[in-house]
Amino acid sequence: MILRNGNVYNPKIDYMLCKCILNEYQDQVDENHLRDCFFNKASCQTEEELKLCMIRNFFYQNDILTLSSPQLKSFFSFMKWDYEFKGFVGNTLEEQIFHLTQELKDKEDIFRFLFVVCFARKKNLLIIPKTKGIRRLLQSNSIEEISNCISYLVRKTNHYNEKQDSCIHPFILPILKVLGNEFLKQTGFLGLGVYGSFALGTTNEYSDLDLMIVVHKPYDKRKVRRITKEFFKRFIPIPIDIKVTSIEDMDSELTIGMKNTVKGIVGDIKWKRFIS
Numbered sequence: 001m002i003l004r005n006g007n008v009y010n011p012k013i014d015y016m017l018c019k020c021i022l023n024e025y026q027d028q029v030d031e032n033h034l035r036d037c038f039f040n041k042a043s044c045q046t047e048e049e050l051k052l053c054m055i056r057n058f059f060y061q062n063d064i065l066t067l068s069s070p071q072l073k074s075f076f077s078f079m080k081w082d083y084e085f086k087g088f089v090g091n092t093l094e095e096q097i098f099h100l101t102q103e104l105k106d107k108e109d110i111f112r113f114l115f116v117v118c119f120a121r122k123k124n125l126l127i128i129p130k131t132k133g134i135r136r137l138l139q140s141n142s143i144e145e146i147s148n149c150i151s152y153l154v155r156k157t158n159h160y161n162e163k164q165d166s167c168i169h170p171f172i173l174p175i176l177k178v179l180g181n182e183f184l185k186q187t188g189f190l191g192l193g194v195y196g197s198f199a200l201g202t203t204n205e206y207s208d209l210d211l212m213i214v215v216h217k218p219y220d221k222r223k224v225r226r227i228t229k230e231f232f233k234r235f236i237p238i239p240i241d242i243k244v245t246s247i248e249d250m251d252s253e254l255t256i257g258m259k260n261t262v263k264g265i266v267g268d269i270k271w272k273r274f275i276s
Contacts, residue, residue: 010160010206013126015039017116018055020129022048023109031257054078064120076110083110093122094146101138101146111138119150128157163205164238172198172209173265175235180266183231189224190214190247191267199263208239212254212262214269217246 015038029048036042037049044050058078062071072085083104088096096118104111112129115137119127133153140146173194180192191214197203198210211232213224221244228242245253247269254262264271 011039012206013128013157013160014056014059016128016160017126018052018059020131021055021109021113021116022052023112023131029256030260031255032260064117064126065124067117075113079109079113081107081110083107085114088114088118088121093119094143094150096122097137097150098140098143098146101140105138108134108138126157127153128160129153130156159239160206162239164207166203166205166207168237169198169203169207172236172238173263176232176265179232179235183228184266186231187227188216189267190216191269191271192265193262193267193269193271194265195243195258195262199261208241209236210241210243212243212245212258214250214267215244215246217248219244219246 015035018038019034029046033042033045034049034052037044037053038056044053058075067075069085076083076085089099090096097115100111100114100118104114112134115134116127116129119125127150130153133149133156136152137146137149140149176192176194183192184190191212193199193212193214194210195212196210197207211228213228215224224244225242229240232240243254243258262271
């Protein structure tokens with residue numbers, strides 16, 4: 001069940017790609033259940049879940065490299081997009097994307113989808129149309145800026161294909177427990193937790209570590225992430241993603257998936273749920 005490239009890459013890329021194209025995904029949707037629906041491990045219960053799976057089915061049933069005008073028209077109709085696509089203009093990838101940005105500046109969803117199609121046709125690869133990169137593309141005013149934005153999205157996509165040494169996984173939580181109190185002592189932060197696959201015990205060779213750092217307000221998220229990575233990179237040789245929040249902001253900032261999987265490591269914090 002892979003869009004392109006057989007089974008040689010992380011299937012989560014398919015999920016991320018389709019979720020980005022959906023772009024109606026709300027923070028308060030249970031992403032764990034959303035992902036389970038995508039991989040046929042659960043039944044769809046919400047409109048978002050059903051629509052995500054229909055986007056997935058469209059790609060599984062139609063080759064992204066050879067999408068015909070009727071197929072594109074059918075997909076646009078399903079997505080309720082009012083746009084007549086007449087083909088890509090230009091020779092290079094950058095030229096074609098630049099033309100799309102000029103034509104679709106106020107149609108981000110349509111641009112997001114056509115960007116994926118254009119990139120796949122030119123490179124025979126998938127790319128995840130993350131919102132930050134897509135909006136930078138739509139604000140670009142030159143081919144050079146387009147090229148830089150594409151490179152950014154390629155790096156972000158390649159991150160999901162980086163295999164890690166999974167032998168270290170059983171030792172990650174014990175390492176965090178041993179180092180956690182010293183980490184809070186040195187930084188003055190309030191709490192350290194994990195969420196996602198390490199909290200659930202569902203890691204694989206592509207998994208990175210999702211940390212949750214609880215701090216006092218006000219706070220600089222970039223600074224907190226930098227300090228956290230610098231502290232733990234000496235002991236944890238896998239990529240780390242960091243969610244920074246405060247006690248006051250936890251309810252509003254954390255997704256349902258985060259709340260349902262978070263496991264407190266250290267800190268006198270009322271974590272939303274503990275996973276044994």
